[in-house]
Amino acid sequence: MADHAAANLVLYATILFSIASIVIFNLLILLRFLRDRRKKIRQKCKDEMKRKIFLYLNNPAEDLKRNLTKSRFEVSVLVELADELLRNLKGKSYVLLLEIFSDAGIYGYIRYKLFSKSRRKYASVINIASHLAGDEIKQRLIDLLEDNNDSIRYSAAESLAYTHDVKLLPIIIKKFAGEKTLSHLMIANIFDIFGEKIVTEMMALIKNKKTGNHLKKAALLALAKHSNAKEIAEAVPLLCNDKNDDLRASAFLALADAKVETDIKLLEKGRKDKSWQVRQNVARCAIYNFPHSTKILADLLKDKNWLVALQAAKSMIAAGLQGRELLNLIAQKKSFDGARARMILAEDGQYAS
Amino acid sequence: MLHDLLLQFYDEILAFSYLVLGFGIFQNLIYLLQLPLAMSELRKIKLRKKEDSRWSLIKSEITLPISIIIPAHNEELTIYETALSALSTQYPSFELIIVNDGSKDNTLAVLIEKFGLKQADRFYESQLPHQKIKAIYTSFLYPNLLVVDKVNGGKSDAVNVGIDVSRNPLFCTIDADSLLDPSALLASVRPFLEEPEKMMASGGTVRIINGSIVEDGAITKLRLPKKILPLLQVIEYVRAFLMGRIAWSNIKIVTIISGAFAIFKRDIAIKVGGFNVQTIGEDFELVVKIHRYCCENKIDYEMRFVPEPVCWTEVPENLRTLKKQRVRWQQGALEVLFNNVGMLFNPKYGRIGMLAFPLMFAVDVLGPILEFTSYILFPIFYFCGILNLEFMLIFFSLFFVFGIFISVMSLVLEEMSLRRFSHAKDLLIMGFIAVIENFGYRQLNSLWRIMGWWRFITKRQDWGEMVRVGKKN
Helix, strand or coil: CCCHHHHHHHHHHHHHHHHHHHHHHHHHHHHHHHHHHHHHHHHHHHHHHHHHHHHHCCCCHHHHHHHCCCCHHHHHHHHHHHHHHHHCCCHHHHHHHHHHHHHCCHHHHHHHHHCCCCHHHHHCCHHHHCCCCCHHHHHHHHHHCCCCCHHHHHHHHHHHHHCCCHHHHHHHHHHHHCCCCCCHHHHHHHHHHHHHHHHHHHHHHHHCCCCCHHHHHHHHHHHHHHCCHHHHHHHHHHHHHCCCHHHHHHHHHHHHHCCCCCCHHHHHHHHCCCCHHHHHHHHHHHHHHCCCCHHHHHHHCCCCCHHHHHHHHHHHHHCCHHHHHHHHHHHCCCCHHHHHHHHHHHHHHHHHC | CHHHHHHHCHHHHHHHHHHHHHHHHHHHHHHHHHHHHHHHHHCCHHHHHHHHCCCCCCCCCCCCCEEEEEEECCCCCCHHHHHHHHHCCCCCCEEEEEEEECCCCCHHHHHHHHHCEEECCCCCCCCCCCCCEEEEEEECCCCCEEEEEECCCCHHHHHHHHHHHCCCCEEEEECCCEEECCCHHHHHHHHHHHCCCCEEEEEEEEEECCCCEEECCEEEECCCCCCHHHHHHHHHHHHHHHHHHHHHHHCCCCCCCCCCEEEEEHHHHHHCCCCCCCCCCHHHHHHHHHHHHHHHCCCCCEEEEEEEEEEEECCCCCHHHHHHHHHHHHHHHHHHHHHCHHHCCCHHHHHHHHHHHHHHHHHHHHHHHHHHHHHHHHHHHHHCCCCCHHHHHHHHHHHHHHHHHHHHHHHHHHHHHCCCCCCHHHHHHHHHHHHHCCCCHHHHHHHHHHHHHHHHHHCCCCCCCCCCCCCCC
16 A cells, blocks of 8 residues: 555645646746737837838938937847848848948947857847848858757858858858758758859759758759759759659759750650659650650550659640640540540540630 | 455455556656657747748749648538638648538538539549549639539548549648648648658647637637637647647657648558548548558658647537547547557557557557546545555546646647747636646546447447537637
8 A cells, every 4th residue: 555655755746746837837928928018019119110210211311310229129129120121122222221220229239149159149130140241240150050059050041141142152051061950941941042143053062973962952942943944954954863752853843844855865764763753743844855755755644653644644735736636646545544545635625615 | 345345355456556556657757758859849940930931932833732632521611711711821832622521511502602613524543442423523713622522421531532533742631620820731741841752741730719710711810719618628739739749759659640630642641542431530540551551661751740830620619529529539549559459569660569559558548447447446445445545645646636737838838839829818717727627627538538448349430420610700
C-alpha cells in the first residue's frame, strides 16, 4: 500500500506543477493585455506619422523634419514604419525620405540596436538596416549570417539582398552552401530579391558540378523567374540529367515554362524516366519540339500514369492542328491509348462548346 | 459483506491498483515529454511567418498544383460557405472537387443554383474502389470548381472518387463543415516543396468555429463559443493539435493527420489503395497504410504536422452528438490499431512500430479501460477499506490535478506561438475551462471511449449524423 510520504510527494508535486502553469499562464494573459494596449498606442502613433509623412511629402522637407519625431518612443515607432515605407518607394521620394529619417534620428537608434549584443535588440532592426549604406553596417549583417538563430540568419541575408549589391552574393552563396536549416525555398527568396542582376551567377551555380542540391534548386527557381528563354536553354538542360528526381522534374518544367525547344535526346531520355513527374513535364516540353516529338508524345499517351497521358494529350492539342490530327488518328485505334485519346477529345469538345 | 468479498481478492485488487497508478505515471510522463518537443517545434514558427511574407517566388508555376476534395453528405446548410471558403484560398493553382455522396437533402441543388453548374464530360481512369458516379458538373463562374454526384457510399468512398477524378500530384481533404484560412493551403504545402521526394502527407491545425461570425465563407469575427460544451472542446483541440501532434511530428512519428484538413501525395494514396471504406477511422487508417507501405518497400519518406495552417470546424453543441462522435472516434482508432497489430514492436516499421504504436496501444487501447474502471472501483475499494487515503490522493493527483497542468500548458504554448485567441479576456475564460474540464468532462470522455470499445467488440458500423447549426451564427 502507498505510504504517506509518497502520496504527499505526488500530490504536492502535481499541485505545484498545476499552480506553476496557472501562474505562467496568468502572466502571459497580463503580457497579452499590455501588448494589446501597446500595440494600439503604437498603431495610433504609426497612423499619425504616416499622415504627417504623406502630408508633408510635397512640402519642404524641413517642415517634416521638425514635426516627425519628438520622443524616443516615436523614433522606435518610426523604425517600424520606415522599412514598410522605404520598400515601396523609389528614386527621389526614397532619397528624400531617407534624409528625413536620418534627421529624425533613427539612424543612431538603428546603429545602437544593430550592434547590441542582445539578440532581441538587433533582431528588431535587421530588416531596416539594409537602407543604411555603409560598410560597417554591411559587415555587421555579414557577421549575422553566422548567427545561431535561423530567423536572424535569414533576415540578415534578406537585408543584404535588399542592398542590391551583387558583390555580396558570393558571400551569401558561400554561407548558404553549408546551410542546414534554411530550405531551398528560403534561399530562392533571397536570390529573388536581387532580381535580374544575378542571372549569370545563378547560371554559374547550376553549371557548377560541386553545387549542392538545395542551392541548385534555389538557383533554378530564381533563374526561372528572372531570366529569358535563351539563358534557360543554356543552363537548365544540364539539370535534366541530375540524379535528383525533383531537380529533373523542375528543370523540364522550367524549360516548358520558358517555351524553350529542348534537345530531343533529352526528351527521349526523360520519356523513360522513373519519376512520373519528370515524364509529365517532358510531355509539357514536347509541345515546343512538335512535330519532331510526335513519337515521344504518342508513347507518353500510353504511360501507366494517366496524369502523364493526360498531359501528353493536352500537349498534342496545344501543338496546333497537326497535334490535334495526331490525337484524332490515335483515337481511331481500338487500343488502350486510342480509348484515352477519344475520351480526352470528347472532354475537350465539351469545354470548347 | 462486500468488504469480505473484496478481501478474498486483495492481492489482485492491489495489483490492479498499482497497474492503474503505473499507467497514470506513464501517461503523465508522455505528456511531460511532449511539452518540450512541441515547444522546440513551435519555435520555428517565427521563421516561417517571416518567410510567408516573401512567397512571391513560390507562388509561381513551380508550386505544386493541388486538388481540394470536399466530401458532402446532407450538407445543404454549410456546403455553400465551405465551397466559397475553399475557392477563396490563396494558392496559385488548385481545383476544388466537391463530391456529393448521395445526399438526401438539397446539397446538390444548392451547389447547382449558387455556382451555375452544368453537366460536363470529365475523363478519369478509375484506380480506387468506389460507388458509381452519376454525373460530373462544372461551373462557368468558377472554372476550377468540379462537382461530382455519386451514389451514397460513405465519406471514404466519396474521397476516393475525388482522388480518382483529381488531376494534380497533391490532394487535400476538407470536411464539408469546415472553413480554410486563406493562407492555410500555402503553408501546409510547404513541406512538399521543401522535401518533394520524401514528403507523403502533411496535416494542419484544426480549430473550432462555433461562436464566430462567418460571412461569404470567411470568418469576419473570431469569437469563443458561447456554450460550455464547445468551449471544453476548444481546450481539447488545442491540446491535441498544439501539443500531441506537433511533439510527435518533431520526432517523426506522425500517425494521425485529421481528415478535416490533410494533404496527401496522390500517387502514394493510390498505391496503398486509397481510403478504406470499411473503416471508421479512415484518415488514421490511410496514414498507417502509408507508413506500412513505405517501411515495407524501404522508401525514404516523411509525414509532417504543420502548426500554423488553420482549418475551422464546427463541433457538436449537445452531449448526444458529441457522444456519438467520440464513440465513433474510439471505435475507428481501435479498428485501425488492431488491423495493424503486426506493426506493434516490429523493428521493420522503425519508429512507428517501436515507438508510435506502443504509445498508442498504451494510451488509446489500454488507457480508457484502466482509467474508467478505476473511477468506479477505487472509491468502492476505498470505502471498503481496501485502499487507503494516501493511495486515493496519488490517484487523484495523477488523474485530476496533473490534467490541469497539461491543459494550461497547452494554452501557454498557444499563446506563445500562434496567438489565435483574439483578446486577453478569451484567454482568461480558456484558463478557467482548462481547470474545470478535468472534473467531469474528462471522465465523461473515458466513458464514451469505453462505449467505443463496446462498439468495436460488437462490430457495429452505423454512422452517426452530426447535427449542423450552420456557420452563420
